[in-house]
Amino acid sequence: MLSTRKTVVFDEGIVLTTGERIAPVTVAYETFGTLNKRKDNAILIVHALTGDSHCAGYYGAADAKPGWWDPLIGPGKAFDTRKYFIICSNDLGGCQGTTGPSSINPATGARYNLSFPVITIRDIVNVQKKLLDHLGIERLLSISGGSMGGMNVLDWAVAYPERVSSVIPVSTCGRLSPQGIAFSEVQRQAIIRDPKWHGGNYDPDDPPADGLAVARMIGHITYLSSESMHLKFGRRKRKAAEPEAKFDEKFEIESYLQYQGSRFVERFDANSYLYLTKAMDFYDIGEGCETFEEGAARMQCKALFIAFRSDWLFTPRETGELVDALRKAGRDVEFHEIESAYGHDAFLVEYPKYAYLLERFLERVHRFYNR
Amino acid sequence: MLSTRKTVVFDEGIVLTTGERIAPVTVAYETFGTLNKRKDNAILIVHALTGDSHCAGYYGAADAKPGWWDPLIGPGKAFDTRKYFIICSNDLGGCQGTTGPSSINPATGARYNLSFPVITIRDIVNVQKKLLDHLGIERLLSISGGSMGGMNVLDWAVAYPERVSSVIPVSTCGRLSPQGIAFSEVQRQAIIRDPKWHGGNYDPDDPPADGLAVARMIGHITYLSSESMHLKFGRRKRKAAEPEAKFDEKFEIESYLQYQGSRFVERFDANSYLYLTKAMDFYDIGEGCETFEEGAARMQCKALFIAFRSDWLFTPRETGELVDALRKAGRDVEFHEIESAYGHDAFLVEYPKYAYLLERFLERVHRFYNR
Numbered sequence: 034m035l036s037t038r039k040t041v042v043f044d045e046g047i048v049l050t051t052g053e054r055i056a057p058v059t060v061a062y063e064t065f066g067t068l069n070k071r072k073d074n075a076i077l078i079v080h081a082l083t084g085d086s087h088c089a090g091y092y093g094a095a096d097a098k099p100g101w102w103d104p105l106i107g108p109g110k111a112f113d114t115r116k117y118f119i120i121c122s123n124d125l126g127g128c129q130g131t132t133g134p135s136s137i138n139p140a141t142g143a144r145y146n147l148s149f150p151v152i153t154i155r156d157i158v159n160v161q162k163k164l165l166d167h168l169g170i171e172r173l174l175s176i177s178g179g180s181m182g183g184m185n186v187l188d189w190a191v192a193y194p195e196r197v198s199s200v201i202p203v204s205t206c207g208r209l210s211p212q213g214i215a216f217s218e219v220q221r222q223a224i225i226r227d228p229k230w231h232g233g234n235y236d237p238d239d240p241p242a243d244g245l246a247v248a249r250m251i252g253h254i255t256y257l258s259s260e261s262m263h264l265k266f267g268r269r270k271r272k273a274a275e276p277e278a279k280f281d282e283k284f285e286i287e288s289y290l291q292y293q294g295s296r297f298v299e300r301f302d303a304n305s306y307l308y309l310t311k312a313m314d315f316y317d318i319g320e321g322c323e324t325f326e327e328g329a330a331r332m333q334c335k336a337l338f339i340a341f342r343s344d345w346l347f348t349p350r351e352t353g354e355l356v357d358a359l360r361k362a363g364r365d366v367e368f369h370e371i372e373s374a375y376g377h378d379a380f381l382v383e384y385p386k387y388a389y390l391l392e393r394f395l396e397r398v399h400r401f402y403n404r
Numbered sequence: 405m406l407s408t409r410k411t412v413v414f415d416e417g418i419v420l421t422t423g424e425r426i427a428p429v430t431v432a433y434e435t436f437g438t439l440n441k442r443k444d445n446a447i448l449i450v451h452a453l454t455g456d457s458h459c460a461g462y463y464g465a466a467d468a469k470p471g472w473w474d475p476l477i478g479p480g481k482a483f484d485t486r487k488y489f490i491i492c493s494n495d496l497g498g499c500q501g502t503t504g505p506s507s508i509n510p511a512t513g514a515r516y517n518l519s520f521p522v523i524t525i526r527d528i529v530n531v532q533k534k535l536l537d538h539l540g541i542e543r544l545l546s547i548s549g550g551s552m553g554g555m556n557v558l559d560w561a562v563a564y565p566e567r568v569s570s571v572i573p574v575s576t577c578g579r580l581s582p583q584g585i586a587f588s589e590v591q592r593q594a595i596i597r598d599p600k601w602h603g604g605n606y607d608p609d610d611p612p613a614d615g616l617a618v619a620r621m622i623g624h625i626t627y628l629s630s631e632s633m634h635l636k637f638g639r640r641k642r643k644a645a646e647p648e649a650k651f652d653e654k655f656e657i658e659s660y661l662q663y664q665g666s667r668f669v670e671r672f673d674a675n676s677y678l679y680l681t682k683a684m685d686f687y688d689i690g691e692g693c694e695t696f697e698e699g700a701a702r703m704q705c706k707a708l709f710i711a712f713r714s715d716w717l718f719t720p721r722e723t724g725e726l727v728d729a730l731r732k733a734g735r736d737v738e739f740h741e742i743e744s745a746y747g748h749d750a751f752l753v754e755y756p757k758y759a760y761l762l763e764r765f766l767e768r769v770h771r772f773y774n775r
Contacts, residue, residue, distance in 0.1 A: 243597035
C-alpha cells in the first residue's frame with residue numbers, strides 16, 4: 034500500500050487551553066481508504082510519543098519499512114481500508130510536519146524553541162479536530178492509538194462525545210504513574226543538562242544529541258521488559274568495536290540501547306521531546322473532577338481496551354483501574370489483558386494476539402450504528 | 405556509638421585478576437567492637453555501589469546522620485558489637501579513602517583516571533582479604549552486605565571457603581539481569597557523554613556533574629518501586645522554584661530525584677561510578693563453570709539470604725534462583741522473602757522486618773562453631 038504525506042495550513046491557528054494562540058498551525062497527515070458518502074466510516078489513528086502521521090504503507094519502493102502500525106492497517110487488515118477511511122496526523126508539538134517548537138515563528142522569523150507555548154493533550158486533540166473539520170468528518174466511527182496516543186484517544190471521548198462512536202485505547206491509562214513521570218523527568222534532565230541544548234536555542238545542525246540519545250536509551254528500557262531482555266539479549270557479551278571508557282567488552286543489551294539512542298537523534302527534535310513528555314505527564318482523566326472515577330465516567334462511547342501483561346510503563350493494572358470506573362458507570366467496555374513478554378512495546382509487536390479483537394469490535398460498532 | 409575512619413597502606417599493592425598490579429593500595433576502614441582472643445568473632449560488612457566504610461556510628465557530635473547500616477550495628481543490635489568485631493572497608497575502585505581511579509598514581513604524580521586498571525568483584529574481595537590479614541583475622545564468623553555488597557559476599561564464600569563460616573547476602577543475586585545491566589549502561593552513558601568528562605581526565609573541581617546527577621537520578625528510580633513512589637509522592641505537584649525549560653509546575657517525584665542527583669555529585673567520583681558499575685555488571689557466580697548451578701555450589705558455608713518482594717533491581721526471584729541451586733547442592737541455606745513496598749531500598753529501610761533474622765542466624769552460627 035502506498036502512502037503520501039499531505040499538509041494543511043490553518044492560518045487562524047489554534048487557541049490553546051491556556052488561552053494563548055499559535056498561528057498558523059500546519060498539520061501533516063496521511064489517509065488510507067475512502068470516505069463513504071454517509072461519511073460514517075472514518076477512523077482516526079493517533080501516534081505515540083515519538084511517532085508520526087505515517088501509520089501504514091510505504092512512501093515509495095525505496096522504503097525499507099512501512100508505517101508504524103502497518104500490520105493493522107490496510108486492505109483485509111483489522112483497520113480494513115476497503116471498509117474504513119483511516120486518518121493519522123502528526124501531533125501538535127511534534128517535529129514531523131505539524132507545528133511544534135522547531136517550527137518557524139512567523140512573528141520572529143526564527144524557530145519557536147522554548148517560546149512555543151506549553152501544550153496539553155487537549156490541545157493536541159483540538160488540532161486533530163480542526164483537521165477532521167477540514168476533511169468534512171462530523172463523527173468518527175472510532176479512534177485508536179497506543180501509549181500517549183491512547184491518552185489522546187481517551188481525551189477525545191471525554192471532550193467531544195458527540196463526535197465519537199467508539200474508542201480503542203491500547204497500552205494506556207487515565208493518568209501516568211509516578212514511576213512513569215520519574216522516567217520522563219530523567220529523560221528531560223538528560224536533554225536539558227546537555228550543554229548543547231543552550232536553553233532550548235540549539236543549532237539545528239548541532240543539537241543536544243548526547244542528551245537526546247541518553248533520553249531515548251532510558252525510554253527504550255521502559256518500552257521493553259525484564260523478561261523480553263532475558264529472551265532477546267540475556268547476558269551475552271561481544272567485543273566492543275572500539276573500547277569505550279577502556280572497557281573493551283560489552284553486553285549485547287548495551288549495544289542495542291546505544292544503537293537506538295544514536296538512530297533516534299537523526300529523526301527527533303529535543304524540544305519536541307520536552308513538550309510532548311510534559312503533555313503526557315500532566316494528562317489526567319480526572320482533572321477538574323472530584324474523583325478519577327467521575328472524570329472517567331465522562332467517557333460514554335463503546336470502548337475496547339487492550340493491555341499487555343508485561344507492560345510496566347502503562348500497566349494492565351492501571352488500564353484496569355479505568356475500565357473498572359467505566360463499568361461502574363454502566364459503560365459498554367471490553368477489556369483484554371494479553372499475555373506477552375514484550376512489555377510496553379507489545380502494542381507494536383504482538384499483532385496476531387490482538388488484531389482480531391479490533392476487527393470484531395469495529396464490526397460490532399459499525400453494525401450498531403447502521404442498524 | 406562513635407566511629408573513626410582508619411587507613412592502612414599496602415606498599416606492595418595488589419595483583420589483579422587480569423595480572424596487572426596496582427601499588428600502593430590504601431584501604432580506608434572502620435571497626436566496631438573488639439576482636440576476641442580466639443579471633444573467631446569477626447564479621448565483615450560490605451557496602452553497596454556508592455557506599456563507604458562508615459557503616460555505623462557517628463564521627464562526631466556534628467554529624468546529622470550515622471553510618472549507612474547503623475540500625476543493624478551496635479551494642480544490642482543485630483550485629484551486636486558487645487559480641488562481635490565488625491569491620492567495614494571502602495571498596496577498591498571507590499572514592500572514599502580506598503585506592504581508586506581518583507587516587508594519585510605514584511608513577512606519574514597525577515590521578516589514575518582511566519589509566520586505572522579494570523577491576524572485578526574478586527579484586528575488591530582480595531583487597532578486603534589483605535585488610536583482614538593485616539588485622540590478624542584468619543576466619544570470619546560471617547560476611548554481610550546488600551546489593552553489589554551482596555555479590556561481594558557471595559564471591560568471598562566462593563573464593564575463600566576456608567576463611568568464611570557463614571554469609572548473609574541481602575537484596576542480591578548471583579548475576580545481574582539484562583535489565584540491570586541496561587540501567588547501569590545508561591547511567592555510564594550519561595557520564596561519558598557529559599563533555600566535562602573529557603575522556604575521564606576531568607578537572608576535579610569541575611567534574612561531569614550533570615552526567616553524574618542524571619546517572620544518580622536513574623539509579624534512584626531503580627532503588628525505589630512503583631508502589632513506594634505511589635505511597636510517597638503520588639501525582640502531587642508543586643510550583644517549581646524557578647521555571648525549568650518553561651514548565652513552572654513540577655511533580656514532587658521530580659524534585660526528589662533532582663535533589664538526590666545534586667547531592668550525590670558532592671560526594672562521588674564519576675570514574676569510580678564507571679569502574680564499580682562495570683564490576684557489578686560483569687560479576688557472575690557461574691563464571692568459569694559449566695553452569696550457574698555448578699558455580700553457585702562452590703559456596704559451602706551456611707547462608708542466610710534476605711530479599712524484598714518489591715525489589716525489581718535484584719529481584720527475590722533471582723535470589724531464589726541462587727538459593728535453589730545451593731539447596732540442590734545440599735547446602736544449609738535460609739531464605740526469607742520479605743513483604744515490603746520499598747523496592748531495592750528496603751534493605752536500608754525495613755530493619756524491623758529482618759534484623760531479628762540476622763540476630764538469630766548469627767547466634768546459630770556462633771553456637772555451631774563453639775560447640
